Amino acid sequence: MKTNNKQIISGQYETFTDGDGRQIVDLSGGFGFQVPSVIAAVSQQADRMGLSNRVLMSEPLITFCRRLAELLPAPLVSSYICSSGDEAFEGALKLCKGLKPKGNTIVFVQDGDYGSLSYGRCLGAPQEYLEIQRFLGFDLVAVSDARDLAKVNWNDCFAVCHTSTVTDADGRLRLIDQTLLDQLYDSAVKVSAPVIAVDVQSCLGSLGTLFGFQRYHNMPDIVVLGGALGGSAIPIGTYTCSEQMAYQVYGRSSPAKHGSTTAGNPMACVAAMAALDYVQAHDSAKQSFNNGQILAQALFAFGAVACGGWVSLPLASDVNPGRLCEELYQRGVYVSPPRGRELILRCPVTARAEYIQRAATIIKETFSHVLNHAA
C-alpha cells in the first residue's frame, strides 16, 4: 500500500502545520485554510443536512445560483453546480456538445490549466493523453498565436476554451495576449461556437479581480468556476451561461440529462456562499493584488513578475527546482513544484500580508543562499 509522509495537521488562512509540527506558509494558491466564517457556516449546515436526496427543492442550491447571477455579468445567469471545477469544465464542454452534437473539434489557448478530468488533461498536456483522446474521438487545435487560427476547421468546432493565465514553455506565468483573445472571440462568434472561460484556479480574487476573466475585456459565453470557490471546506465547481443557452440544451428534457447524484449539495453551496461573502467583505481581490506586490517587490532582484496575487519567479539554469522547493519547505514556505524554469508563487486569496512578507523574506534568503552557493 502506498503511504505518503507529507502530512498536514492543521492550518489557518495561508499557514499550515505539518506532521513534524512545522509552520509553513502555503504559496500554492486556493482559498486559504480554516477561515472561521466559512467553517462555521458549513458546520451549521451539517447540523441541518449534508447531502440532499434530490426529490424536493433545495434552497441553498437555488440561492447560490442566484448569487452567481448577481455577481457575473449579464447574460451569464444560469448556473449548473458540479462537484469540482474540473467536473464543471467537462460540464461546460458537454453543454457545448449539446448545442452542436456533431461538432468534434475543441479549439483552446495553449499552455493553460484546464483541470484534471479527461478532457482537461488532454487540453493541458495533449501528448500525454493520446490514448483517451483517441478513444473519446475528438480533435484538438491548440492556439498560441493568431496564425494558429487559420488551422482550425471552424465548421467542426463545438467549443473554444481559454484559461485566465498561461504558463509558457519556460514555465513563465503570464496573461494571454489580448489581441490573440480578441481574434479568437471574433472567430468563434462567426461560427457560433461558444467560448468557455476556465476560471477555476483564478477566481475569487487571485488575479486582482473577482474573476480571472475580468482581466480581459472579452465576454465569454460560459464561465467555469471552482478551486477557491469551495472556501477550502467542500469542493465545488460551477459553469454559468445565458438562460437561452441553458434552455436550448436542458430546458426541454429531463433534469437528469445533466445528471449528478451529489453535486450542488447544501453543504457545498453553503461553503461557496460563505466563501463569496468573505471575499466580498474583505475585498480579497485587492488583498491578493497587494500580496502579489509584496512578493514581487521583495524578489524584484531575482526577476519576479506579479500577476495579481500570483508571482512568476525565474530560476537560474543551475538550480534544481525540486531541491529548491524542498529547501523552501524546510525554511517554511510551500510552493508547488515548477513545470519549467519558473517558480510560480500563488498567494491564497485569504492570505494575510504579514505572512506573505515573511514568506518573501524566506524566499529571498533562500534564493540568495542558493545563488551564493552556486557561485
Next chain:
Amino acid sequence: MSLTMPHEQLLDDCQRHWSASATKLYRMGKTSVEQEADGIYVTDHTGKRFIDCACSYGVFIVGHRNPSVREAVQTQLHQMAWVPEGRVHPLQEQLTERLSDLVPGEWGDVQYMVSGAEAIEQSMRYVLKVQKHRRGIVVMSDSYHGKTLAAMSILGQQQHHRSYGTAASEVTYVPYGDFAALQKAVGEGVCAVYVEPILGGAHLQVPPAGYMANIRALCDATDTLLIADEIQTGFGRCGKWFAVQYDDIVPDIMILSKGLTGGYTSFACAMYSQRLSTQYPLLEIEPDQRTKGGHPVGCASALAAIDFIDKHNLVEASRINGGLLRYGLQRLAQRFPQIVEDVPGVGLMTGLRLRGSVYEALMSMELGKRGVHAGHSMNEKAEHPVLRFYPPLNITPEALRHVLTMTEEALEAIARRPKLAVKAFSLVVRNMYHIPNKLLRSKAER
C-alpha cells in the same frame, strides 16, 4: 420551518438561475422545499416529514445526518478541512488502509475523487494506457457509469448519446446478464470490461448466478481488465458489503462512491489491485495526480460511515430488511399486475418495475402525498422504469411496514383512476418538459 423567500420567488429563481426543466417538474408536482433531514426522514418547509426511500439513488446508507458521521465531519471541519495539492491528511491514509482491508482482494493504489464519474474517468485513462496494445471497451446495455462528458462514452443508456454525439467507436454494448454475448464481444481480448455487479439505475436487474464469476474467468483468459462499478451496490446496499461477493470474485479495479460519502460530501475512489499496482503503478501511469478528492472532511465522513455500518451490522440488516421489503412489494405486484410488472433487486436495493412512465409519475405523486419518497428514474420516455426503493440500511421493520402500507394505498388510488384519465395523464408525462413554464405557473405566481 420557514423559507428565506416566498416559494413562488424560489421557483422563479430556480427557472432562471438553475434549471428550467426541474422547475417544470416542481411546478407540476407542487414540490416543497427541503429544510432538514434526520435518520430516515426528510422534512420540508411546511414541516411535513417524508420517509426517504429515494436516498439520492442509494447515497444515505447510514441515514441522514447520522450522529457518528456528523460528529466526525464537524470535528474534522474545525480541525483541518483542506490540504494543498501534493500533500495529504493522515485520514486519507487511514481510509486507504481501511478500504484495503474491507474490500475483498489484495489492493494497491487507491485514488480519491469527488464523484463516481470522476473515478470512472480516471480508471478509463488508466486501462487505455496500460492496455495500449489493445482496442475496445465492453459495457452493458442500460448500464450507468456517470454522466461527465468522458464517462458518457461508456454509458449503456444509449439514448443519451444522440443528444451529445458521445458514442465512442471503440465501445461495444452487450445485453446485461447475457454471457454468450459478452464472450463474443470480448473475443481474443479487449482493454477492459466495465460492469455493475448488479445493474443499477432505472433498469435494476440482478444477473444470473455465476455471471460475475464467468466474466472474471473470461477476463483472466483473455488478459482483459475487469472493472467493477460498485457505486450503487457497495457498502451493504445489496445485502453484502460488496456485490462482487455474491460470486466471490475480485475485480482488477473497483469503483466506489455513494455509501462512501456518509451522506455528507461528494466522494469516490478507484481501487487498483495489488497486481496491477505493482505492474503499472498509478504514479507512473498518471504522474499528474491532481484531484480535489481525498479531502480530510470526505475521509472523516467515509471512515465514520464504514465504522457505523460495521458496528451496527447494517449489511445483515440490509439482507433481512431487504427480504421484508421485497416480499411486501412482490405481494403488491401480484395484487396490481396492471400497474406493476415485477420487483427486481436484492438487499435494500429494490423497486417496482412499472408498466410505463405514467405509473412512475403517478406512484411518485401518490407516495409523496403519503409521506414517502422513492427514487424516480427521471426518464419520461421509459417503457418499464423501476421506481426504486433504496432506504437507509438502518430503517426499522416498522418503518418498512409503513412504507408498504403507503405503497399499497398509492397503488389502490391509482387503480381507482379511470383508464381514460391515466391515458390523458400519460400524454402530459411524456411531454411534460415541452410545456412552457409560464403555463405551469400557479395563480399565486402570476
